[in-house]
Amino acid sequence: MNCFQNFYSKKKVFITGDTGFKGSWLSLMLKELNANVTGYSLEPPTVPCLFDILKLKDKIKHIAGDVRDKEKLLHSIKETEPDIIFHLAAQSLVRRSYSEPVLTYETNLLGTLNILELSRLVKSVRAVVIITSDKCYENKEWIFAYRENDALGGYDPYSSSKACAELISAAYRKSFFNTDDYGKSHKTAIATVRAGNIIGGGDWTEDRLVPDIIRSLVEDKEVLIRNPDSIRPWQHVLEPITGYLYLASLMYKDGKIFSDAFNFGPNSNDILTVEDVVKKAIKAWGKGSYKIKKVDNLHEAKFLRLDTGRSQFFLNWKPVYNVDQAIDKTIRWYKEYYQNKNADIYNFTVSQMHDYIKSAEKSYLEWIK
Numbered sequence: 001m002n003c004f005q006n007f008y009s010k011k012k013v014f015i016t017g018d019t020g021f022k023g024s025w026l027s028l029m030l031k032e033l034n035a036n037v038t039g040y041s042l043e044p045p046t047v048p049c050l051f052d053i054l055k056l057k058d059k060i061k062h063i064a065g066d067v068r069d070k071e072k073l074l075h076s077i078k079e080t081e082p083d084i085i086f087h088l089a090a091q092s093l094v095r096r097s098y099s100e101p102v103l104t105y106e107t108n109l110l111g112t113l114n115i116l117e118l119s120r121l122v123k124s125v126r127a128v129v130i131i132t133s134d135k136c137y138e139n140k141e142w143i144f145a146y147r148e149n150d151a152l153g154g155y156d157p158y159s160s161s162k163a164c165a166e167l168i169s170a171a172y173r174k175s176f177f178n179t180d181d182y183g184k185s186h187k188t189a190i191a192t193v194r195a196g197n198i199i200g201g202g203d204w205t206e207d208r209l210v211p212d213i214i215r216s217l218v219e220d221k222e223v224l225i226r227n228p229d230s231i232r233p234w235q236h237v238l239e240p241i242t243g244y245l246y247l248a249s250l251m252y253k254d255g256k257i258f259s260d261a262f263n264f265g266p267n268s269n270d271i272l273t274v275e276d277v278v279k280k281a282i283k284a285w286g287k288g289s290y291k292i293k294k295v296d297n298l299h300e301a302k303f304l305r306l307d308t309g310r311s312q313f314f315l316n317w318k319p320v321y322n323v324d325q326a327i328d329k330t331i332r333w334y335k336e337y338y339q340n341k342n343a344d345i346y347n348f349t350v351s352q353m354h355d356y357i358k359s360a361e362k363s364y365l366e367w368i369k
Helices: 021-032 070-080 094-099 101-121 157-175 209-218 238-253 274-285 309-315 323-339 345-361
Strands: 012-016 036-041 061-064 084-087 127-131 189-195 197-199 223-225 231-236 261-264 271-273 290-292
Touching: 012 021, 012 070, 021 036, 021 238, 021 345, 036 070, 070 101, 084 101, 084 238, 094 101, 094 157, 101 127, 101 157, 127 157, 127 238, 157 189, 189 238, 197 209, 197 323, 209 223, 209 274, 209 323, 223 274, 231 238, 231 323, 238 261, 238 309, 238 345, 261 309, 271 274, 274 290, 274 323, 323 345
Parallel strands: 012 036, 012 084, 036 061, 084 127, 127 189, 189 261, 197 231, 223 290
Antiparallel strands: 231 271
């Protein structure tokens, strides 16, 4: 993958949440880019788990730890002396946030606060990318796509906690990592990134649509849908992951320009209802059925879109896969895992990553070669 001109080769990269779905994909890509990767996270959250399937514990340096544990986190970052930090560790489920609101706020606020505070203390850090969520916006259920300067908010504890993480990051960016002082009193760039509903192979998280679909299809059960008409910005996991890496490389080179908030979402015509995604996934799998079953009255947003104009203008970033390609790549991964007894799932995952990068090199990444 020469799209980054060997930028990440030998760079020291610290990832929180490396055992999670997105964290595992990010760790894998950084390994393929020849970076020195240190991951910090709780133990793998699901069984099965992509982190374990890819045997990433043997391929990167992994530290078992909680982002709320400031002392252990500080020791780990000091020991690593990273050039770049990607902060993904979070309680990331809307529905779980209703049953465990304190855990959600503690993890998502204190975790972010600790990363930002420790980035002040470890002078090697040049770029910090805080991964929040498209749900950080005050969702007014309108048809317009949300821009980075729209109001932050959140109905449920999870969404609210991500808005809080954005506010904390903005305060630190202004107070301690001000771009006016970049290159004078500090050389650290801080950015927050907000992606859409991420799909891709290797996600078994509870109460997420695609993992729920896969579990049902594998067990020959009907797929149950809670909110069939809810509309989301669906995108393959490699879209935001590559965007994060690309942004961090620009931040490292010129933190004064690229310290900001950025949306990484799909094209406007690639937003679908939950029911549409289920239909496409069943078709790609080759069999299956579904039914609609409202299981509770917990509030979940009905309509959500992201405006990616800032990322496209300032970063020259744009989505590579349309929603049909994203669903197809996702289902292909799960079919390889469940149906091919001789599958080399590590190399299959790497091949999907390389296929994506080849497509990206023909679009938004070609200009930095």
